[in-house]
Amino acid sequence: MNRRGLMLLAIPSFLSGASPIVGRWRSVTTTKGGIGAVYDFRANGSVAYSSAALVDLEYSLEGQVLTVGGQRVGIGWHTDGRLQLNFGQNAIEDYSRKGEVVDAAQPLLGEWAGHRFMAGRQIPVTMLFRAGGRSLTVLYLKTTMGRYQGGAGPWTLTLPALPSRRVVAGADGSLTIRVSGGDDHQFVRF
Numbered sequence: 001m002n003r004r005g006l007m008l009l010a011i012p013s014f015l016s017g018a019s020p021i022v023g024r025w026r027s028v029t030t031t032k033g034g035i036g037a038v039y040d041f042r043a044n045g046s047v048a049y050s051s052a053a054l055v056d057l058e059y060s061l062e063g064q065v066l067t068v069g070g071q072r073v074g075i076g077w078h079t080d081g082r083l084q085l086n087f088g089q090n091a092i093e094d095y096s097r098k099g100e101v102v103d104a105a106q107p108l109l110g111e112w113a114g115h116r117f118m119a120g121r122q123i124p125v126t127m128l129f130r131a132g133g134r135s136l137t138v139l140y141l142k143t144t145m146g147r148y149q150g151g152a153g154p155w156t157l158t159l160p161a162l163p164s165r166r167v168v169a170g171a172d173g174s175l176t177i178r179v180s181g182g183d184d185h186q187f188v189r190f
Helices: 003-016
Strands: 023-027 035-041 046-062 065-068 071-077 083-086 092-098 110-118 121-130 134-149 155-158 165-169 175-179 184-189
Touching (some): 035 134, 035 184
Antiparallel strands (some): 023 184, 035 046, 046 065, 046 134, 071 083, 083 092, 092 110, 110 121, 155 165, 165 175, 175 184
């Protein structure tokens, strides 16, 4: 094979060699109020860091009633496939599916994105419904954009007006993030 053929073969492997930290990660532990952190590492070296309320609860669906953590919510579907949640007292939220349908027989399964009106503003919300009756709701309270760099790791993370961070990937598929001068915090994909 000539050099041009070798070069063409090498390009796809280089392009597919995305950093193992690319993707969304959430903190394993939260405060007593459920506040944790979410990092969205992107292939271009940018990262979105969010302080977030992380609510991991059981759910069940019976007809048009969704029960999440003991709270009953009316559920409906728009003709375009969007999900509508009715909390009562004119509190209605619309969610759009992110990604592919997980199971056509259980249309609620998967990831949904929308907004919730809180403290006088719209808060971005992600809801994940998993098989087995577990859900994760993420309310993004404040998001800051930054950059990360490093080859195979560890990575350094820089966020404006915040202490620097160091990121290490664990053999178990987790991340450990240490804030400069602080403790280690564990993260898992979501």
